[in-house]
Amino acid sequence: MPASASGSDDDVESSDDELASALEAELFANDDAEVKDVAKANAGDGDSETKRAREGGALPRVVRRKAFRVDDARGRGDEGTCAHPAFMFEICVVCGERKRDDGGGSKGEMRSGSGEEALRGHFTTSMRYIHEGLTLSNAELEKAKREEKERVLKDGKLTLILDLDHTLLNSAQFKELTQEQHDLLHQCIAQEANGLAERERPMLYCLRHMGFFTKLRPHVFEFLEEVSQICQPYVYTMGDKAYAKEMVKLIDPEGKIFHGRVISNNDSTSSHVKDLDIVLGGETSAVIVDDTERVWPANHGNLIRLDRYHFFPSSAASFQQKGQSVMERSMVDEGELGSMGARAVLLDVLAVIQSAHRSYFKHASIEEPDVRTLLVKPDRIDLPLSGVKFVMSGVTPLSDRNPERHPLRLLASTLGAEFVSSIERDGDSVTHVIARSSGTDKVKWAKKTGGRVLIVEPSWLVACAQANTRVSESLYPIET
Amino acid sequence: MFFHVNLERNITLEPRHFGARMRAVLEEKLRHEVEGTCSGRYGFIVMVTRVDDVSEGVVVDDGTARAKFHVKYDCVVFRPFKGEVVDAVVTQVNKFGFFAEAGPLQLFVSNALITEDMQFDSSGENCYVSDDQQIRIQRDASVRVRIVGMRIDANDIFCIATIKDDYLGLIDFGSGGL
Ligand SMILES: [Mg+2]
Numbered sequence: 001m002p003a004s005a006s007g008s009d010d011d012v013e014s015s016d017d018e019l020a021s022a023l024e025a026e027l028f029a030n031d032d033a034e035v036k037d038v039a040k041a042n043a044g045d046g047d048s049e050t051k052r053a054r055e056g057g058a059l060p061r062v063v064r065r066k067a068f069r070v071d072d073a074r075g076r077g078d079e080g081t082c083a084h085p086a087f088m089f090e091i092c093v094v095c096g097e098r099k100r101d102d103g104g105g106s107k108g109e110m111r112s113g114s115g116e117e118a119l120r121g122h123f124t125t126s127m128r129y130i131h132e133g134l135t136l137s138n139a140e141l142e143k144a145k146r147e148e149k150e151r152v153l154k155d156g157k158l159t160l161i162l163d164l165d166h167t168l169l170n171s172a173q174f175k176e177l178t179q180e181q182h183d184l185l186h187q188c189i190a191q192e193a194n195g196l197a198e199r200e201r202p203m204l205y206c207l208r209h210m211g212f213f214t215k216l217r218p219h220v221f222e223f224l225e226e227v228s229q230i231c232q233p234y235v236y237t238m239g240d241k242a243y244a245k246e247m248v249k250l251i252d253p254e255g256k257i258f259h260g261r262v263i264s265n266n267d268s269t270s271s272h273v274k275d276l277d278i279v280l281g282g283e284t285s286a287v288i289v290d291d292t293e294r295v296w297p298a299n300h301g302n303l304i305r306l307d308r309y310h311f312f313p314s315s316a317a318s319f320q321q322k323g324q325s326v327m328e329r330s331m332v333d334e335g336e337l338g339s340m341g342a343r344a345v346l347l348d349v350l351a352v353i354q355s356a357h358r359s360y361f362k363h364a365s366i367e368e369p370d371v372r373t374l375l376v377k378p379d380r381i382d383l384p385l386s387g388v389k390f391v392m393s394g395v396t397p398l399s400d401r402n403p404e405r406h407p408l409r410l411l412a413s414t415l416g417a418e419f420v421s422s423i424e425r426d427g428d429s430v431t432h433v434i435a436r437s438s439g440t441d442k443v444k445w446a447k448k449t450g451g452r453v454l455i456v457e458p459s460w461l462v463a464c465a466q467a468n469t470r471v472s473e474s475l476y477p478i479e480t
Numbered sequence: 481m482f483f484h485v486n487l488e489r490n491i492t493l494e495p496r497h498f499g500a501r502m503r504a505v506l507e508e509k510l511r512h513e514v515e516g517t518c519s520g521r522y523g524f525i526v527m528v529t530r531v532d533d534v535s536e537g538v539v540v541d542d543g544t545a546r547a548k549f550h551v552k553y554d555c556v557v558f559r560p561f562k563g564e565v566v567d568a569v570v571t572q573v574n575k576f577g578f579f580a581e582a583g584p585l586q587l588f589v590s591n592a593l594i595t596e597d598m599q600f601d602s603s604g605e606n607c608y609v610s611d612d613q614q615i616r617i618q619r620d621a622s623v624r625v626r627i628v629g630m631r632i633d634a635n636d637i638f639c640i641a642t643i644k645d646d647y648l649g650l651i652d653f654g655s656g657g658l
Contacts (some may be wrong), residue, residue: 086576086590089631089638093577093590096562096629096640130574133588133638144575259602280575 082204085140087124089133095441099124099135127278129267130260141278152232153364158357159281160231161274161302163290164239164247168223168346169246171214172312181313181327185213188331201253206383210246215311215326218334223346224257231287234261236274238295241266273297281452284370287356289349295403301372304352305405306345307397309334343458348407351465355414358468359383376404376413383416384469391420393435393442408434411461425442435478443478481559484529485522488552489514493537493566495545507531512549516584522631523559524584530554560585560627560639567651568641570621573606580623586638593642595649615650632648 024127050406082095088098123138136144162168174182185206192202203216227233236257237244244264253257269277276283288296291308308317311333316325319398326333327397335344352375359378360369373379380386390412396403409419412434420426423445433446446453458478489510497505511528518524532554537547549561560566568580568587571599577590591608598608598615607618617623626648627642643649 085592088577088588088590088640091629091631091638091640093588093640094592094628098631127576130576131572131579134576136576148575413584 016257038349056403061365064098082101083137085136085137085143087133088131089136106265125269125278129263138475145280145282148283149170149285152281153285155232156230156361158231158353158360159279159286160227160233160353161236161276161279161286161290162233163288163292164235164237164244166291166308166310166315167217167289168220168246169214169216169252169307170309170311171212171317172314173212175211177312178211184327205250207246210243213312214247214250216251217309217335217346219344219346219350220251223350224251226350227353228257231353232261232281233257234263236263236268236288236290238265238268240264275299276302284297284368284372285360287353287371287375289353293405300405301375303405304349304375304407304410305402306407307342309345309402330338345407348411348458348462351462352407352411352414355411359414374414375410378414378416380416383414384464384467385412386416388412388415388417388431388470389420389426389429390417390432390434391423391430391442393433393440395434408458408461415461415464431471432456434461438478481560481564482526483522483557483635484554485557486532486552486554487514487522487525488550491549491551492546493549495547496546498537499615503534506534506549509555514555515551516574518584518635518637520634520637522557523637524557525603526556526558526583526589528553528555560581560630560637562627562630565624565626565648566641567622567624570617570619570623573600573608573618575600575602575606578608580625580641587625587627587641588639589623589641591644593640595644604633616653617650621650624648624651629654 038373068393069298073416081096083090084094084097084099087094087099091097092099124135125138125141127134127141149159165171177185185204189202189204189206192204201221203218203220205214205216206326207214224233235244235248237247239247241264244262248262249257263278265271267278269275272295274290275287276299277290279286283299283302286299286302287304288299288302289304289306291295291306292304293300293305296303307320308321310319310321310325311327313322313325313328316322316328323329332341334342356371356374359374359380360371362382363380390408392403393409396406400406404419413419417432420430423430423442427445430446430453433442433453434457435443435455436458437443438455443455446455454473455478456473457476458476460471460473463471463476491506491509491513493502493506493509507528510531514525515528516525530553531551533552535550537549540546540548566582566585566587568582568585570578570580572579575591577588577592577594580587580589594608594617595610597611598617599611601607601609605618607616609616623643624647625643626645627639627641629640631638
């Protein structure tokens with residue numbers, strides 16, 4: 001062993017090593033042990049002196065009272081056996097017993113074990129994002145989810161799960177950018193700093209200590225501010241904990257929105273997919289906002305799948321969208337060109353969430369709504385666009401294999417409008433064509449119906465959601 | 481519980497310290513190495529009170545010319561026991577309970593071991609509030625707890641504690657209190 005180890009393992013067992021074991025035996029033998037005799041000297045003496053003084057009422061702020069008891073201790077079974085509802089650093093939080101090794105169930109085991117609750121504590125889930133040492137039994141997790149869901153719904157809120165990358169922001173490592181791009185970005189940061197109004201926060205950051213640039217998606221602050229009024233938001237990212245922490249600092253600098261509800265790769269029950277299993281909330285009242293559909297195999301119905309946000313060229317290139325990043329399109333960002341350019345996607349998503357939230361709580365007192373149906377097929381007659389049947393033209397990207405989770409499609413359906421997939425087959429029932437530009441086949445077809453089919457710009461949907469009524473279509477014509 | 485015990489340790493010194501102040505350097509190094517550490521057997525070493533015996537130094541046989549000394553010393557240790565009542569300061573509160581620190585010792589009090597009249601409240605700062613709103617356990621509050629379980633590792637001790645017993649619970653609201 002090298003001498004530089006400076007004796008870290010050099011602790012020599014003391015000659016009176018029986019002390020601790022003797023004491024332990026003593027303490028467990030009779031509850032009110034004569035510990036004072038055993039302790040050679042009691043350095044805590046002065047301390048207990050002040051404690052006694054306090055208990056005597058010397059300090060007015062001391063709270064002294066008998067414990068409040070209901071018949072049975074929570075978590076404890078009838079015969080005094082412990083159900084081990086949760087573990088902290090592998091010891092039971094109720095009885096202090098060490099966790100047995102057979103209880104390290106993965107998610108799969110947990111699911112399959114739902115019928116065998118009798119096997120107490122066998123199926124446990126790690127809740128690292130709440131605390132690194134916390135593990136919950138299956139039953140306790142279900143209970144916590146149920147309670148939290150009720151609490152959140154009582155506050156009039158839905159549960160909202162937000163992705164970070166390409167959803168709320170875009171990051172690129174230093175090494176992925178050319179020197180010119182570095183210079184340009186630093187220029188932009190300086191320029192932005194000069195133009196900032198008071199209390200306004202920058203959108204572009206250079207994080208030297210992490211070695212990358214981060215650009216927040218347009219309207220992210222407005223979006224978070226608004227959704228936190230009607231939802232309890234979580235961040236759920238495939239990035240690691242350090243990255244997630246850093247990003248949340250940028251989008252929630254005062255810590256008022258997420259309050260530690262940040263789930264990173266290190267906390268997830270699986271490294272390849274995301275799952276609502278550790279989110280404290282119910283599937284019927286949770287909305288997910290993510291750019292990647294396949295990471296949510298079990299919760300597809302809760303998803304609002306928005307278009308990826310690419311600010312940096314390397315980001316667009318890694319998704320085979322070369323040339324589609326904001327930097328490559330002469331810095332024209334989402335929503336900056338009005339109806340001509342890319343839409344302000346987060347505002348569209350906000351409208352979907354607001355609309356779903358409104359219809360969820362409208363009838364929540366009579367029946368238990370399911371946000372998954374409200375998003376796609378509300379089946380109600382009292383919604384602003386009930387009776388509208390629409391086709392879309394050029395709104396969702398052609399490459400999109402699942403356009404039904406697109407924010408604008410969901411927005412139309414939460415408002416009560418019904419999607420028609422083909423004008424050839426059901427053209428007669430169509431009432432609206434929602435399009436970005438004229439010149440498409442569907443727009444030409446609609447024009448030939450002599451005004452029976454109305455042609456509107458997608459912003460009409462957002463306006464209807466905001467006004468909670470059917471806004472006049474003539475205010476939202478498409479560009480010609 | 482605190483104890484005053486006699487322990488031993490080997491300390492290695494660099495040759496540059498082999499001078500008039502060697503003894504002082506040795507004692508300083510001992511303090512630096514042991515104070516604040518934790519062993520499963522003795523608990524946390526709070527303070528070295530006396531160095532009572534230092535052996536002759538033996539130059540280590542590895543070409544570095546460092547010398548090893550065998551040191552016996554008295555120190556105050558803090559060793560928690562199951563069933564012991566300790567006072568602690570709350571450090572973190574969440575839905576599942578709260579964490580508190582009794583000096584170097586970390587304790588966790590789960591919501592199952594918090595009296596039934598106290599509910600978790602996250603409307604402001606996370607806390608547990610009694611039904612009559614009189615008692616509020618939040619960060620920086622002082623609590624008296626009883627240890628119900630311990631996890632003793634080679635160099636750390638972690639405890640599960642309860643406030644569900646007579647005269648346990650809040651003893652001082654702390655700086656942020658009412
Ligand atoms: Mg993503």
